[in-house]
Amino acid sequence: MKPSARAKLLDAALGTIREKGYSATSVDDLCARAGVTKGAFFHHFKSKDALAVAAADHWSETTAGLFASAAYHDPADPLDRILAYVDFRKSLIDGEIAEFTCLVGTMVQEAYGASDDIRGACWRSIAGHAETLEADIAAAIEKYNVGGITPESLALYTQASIQGAFILAKAKNDPGVAIDMIGHLKRYIELLFKPEGREARRP
Amino acid sequence: MKPSARAKLLDAALGTIREKGYSATSVDDLCARAGVTKGAFFHHFKSKDALAVAAADHWSETTAGLFASAAYHDPADPLDRILAYVDFRKSLIDGEIAEFTCLVGTMVQEAYGASDDIRGACWRSIAGHAETLEADIAAAIEKYNVGGITPESLALYTQASIQGAFILAKAKNDPGVAIDMIGHLKRYIELLFKPEGREARRP
DNA sequence: CTTTCGATACCAACCGGTTGGTATGTTGTC
DNA sequence: GACAACATACCAACCGGTTGGTATCGAAAG
Numbered sequence: 001m002k003p004s005a006r007a008k009l010l011d012a013a014l015g016t017i018r019e020k021g022y023s024a025t026s027v028d029d030l031c032a033r034a035g036v037t038k039g040a041f042f043h044h045f046k047s048k049d050a051l052a053v054a055a056a057d058h059w060s061e062t063t064a065g066l067f068a069s070a071a072y073h074d075p076a077d078p079l080d081r082i083l084a085y086v087d088f089r090k091s092l093i094d095g096e097i098a099e100f101t102c103l104v105g106t107m108v109q110e111a112y113g114a115s116d117d118i119r120g121a122c123w124r125s126i127a128g129h130a131e132t133l134e135a136d137i138a139a140a141i142e143k144y145n146v147g148g149i150t151p152e153s154l155a156l157y158t159q160a161s162i163q164g165a166f167i168l169a170k171a172k173n174d175p176g177v178a179i180d181m182i183g184h185l186k187r188y189i190e191l192l193f194k195p196e197g198r199e200a201r202r203p
Numbered sequence: 204m205k206p207s208a209r210a211k212l213l214d215a216a217l218g219t220i221r222e223k224g225y226s227a228t229s230v231d232d233l234c235a236r237a238g239v240t241k242g243a244f245f246h247h248f249k250s251k252d253a254l255a256v257a258a259a260d261h262w263s264e265t266t267a268g269l270f271a272s273a274a275y276h277d278p279a280d281p282l283d284r285i286l287a288y289v290d291f292r293k294s295l296i297d298g299e300i301a302e303f304t305c306l307v308g309t310m311v312q313e314a315y316g317a318s319d320d321i322r323g324a325c326w327r328s329i330a331g332h333a334e335t336l337e338a339d340i341a342a343a344i345e346k347y348n349v350g351g352i353t354p355e356s357l358a359l360y361t362q363a364s365i366q367g368a369f370i371l372a373k374a375k376n377d378p379g380v381a382i383d384m385i386g387h388l389k390r391y392i393e394l395l396f397k398p399e400g401r402e403a404r405r406p
Numbered sequence: 407c408t409t410t411c412g413a414t415a416c417c418a419a420c421c422g423g424t425t426g427g428t429a430t431g432t433t434g435t436c
Numbered sequence: 437g438a439c440a441a442c443a444t445a446c447c448a449a450c451c452g453g454t455t456g457g458t459a460t461c462g463a464a465a466g
Binding site: 207208209239240241242243246247 | 440441442443444445
């Protein structure tokens with residue numbers, strides 16, 4: 001089955017918007033990259049903003065598949081699963097910057113004030129992914145007897161740290177700085193759950 | 204002394220670019236907000252990109268003044284100074300999102316691939332500000348005998364966390380989530396330097 | 407089985423408005 | 437009168453979006 005124009009446009013959007021930003025990406029850019037015409041674009045999306053919302057949703061589904069099938073869910077200990085997630089995020093940082101950075105994190109900075117639909121789609125993507133971490137965090141909080149944080153808050157903080165790491169990588173034009181930043185995130189989680197000299201509460 | 208067109212344009216850029224993003228901000232937008240004409244714009248800046256570089260530099264100078272005169276430098280203990288800095292950053296999060304978020308963090312996401320001059324100016328702004336934290340971090344590392352991190356890396360991580368907090372605030376359209384994220388940054392620094400003094404543990 | 411018909415998918419050409427940028431003044435100051 | 441600091445008028449290219457039309461399909465009618 002040959003890919004439809006709609007699917008090709010969505011894939012083109014993931015790449016082009018991460019390279020050039022949302023506003024700087026023209027409808028013609030997307031059509032050229034997807035190999036379709038403008039008529040096809042506006043047949044499938046009623047506006048450029050509507051494509052952005054669809055692209056954010058497409059991004060959510062794509063990344064959800066990637067993370068659901070990843071190996072970081074395997075460890076028996078919930079803290080180990082969280083740390084494996086962080087390591088997995090670190091391992092994804094490779095190659096061109098536009099290939100490992102986050103579509104919705106890029107897009108929401110430009111669109112939050114102009115389109116509530118786009119902003120909402122980006123938030124759903126970020127918050128929805130963060131939610132997939134909450135069960136492990138809640139289990140680790142229970143097992144290691146940690147107070148003062150909520151699973152939701154820490155899950156969102158992992159995403160904030162990673163988004164910030166991407167910004168620094170773009171600014172320095174160096175993926176290495178993003179890896180270094182995520183190292184701090186990992187250290188925070190380790191310190192939070194395993195302070196020196198204390199062991200986990202044995203069940 | 205009445206403000207020159209150049210100064211008015213730079214001030215207009217700080218506001219407008221944070222509201223709408225760099226690409227979506229037109230030269231006409233800036234001229235209208237600054238109350239000057241297009242001729243004045245291109246008299247002072249040879250291109251829109253050149254204004255972006257100047258705006259990033261102007262941002263660096265403006266924020267440098269704000270932070271240099273802030274009270275967080277007062278505590279005698281270097282760790283207290285770092286924590287006071289984090290509290291100060293938290294206290295700045297108030298009002299409209301475009302008023303407390305970071306110009307260069309917003310701009311670099313759009314421009315890193317298109318203009319190396321803009322990207323470099325943004326990196327200088329972020330890295331330059333991070334450097335102002337390094338002396339206190341180095342002193343705290345020495346005083347509290349902490350290993351495994353460098354002052355430069357931790358200083359950059361504070362900026363990454365804060366930039367990520369801004370992204371989440373934009374996505375959720377809620378400054379509160381940014382404040383919550385910076386709370387995690389503060390906890391990380393506390394755990395890093397004072398692992399034995401954890402207050403957050405449940406009895 | 408064939409024909410008709412409506413719906414979907416797609417295309418090339420085009421539209422009015424906006425874009426960053428320029429060319430040519432005019433004004434105020436030394 | 438020289439020169440910086442603006443303003444006015446303008447342009448070619450590009451923008452998001454619309455137009456009228458074609459190709460291809462499955463379902464239903466004959």
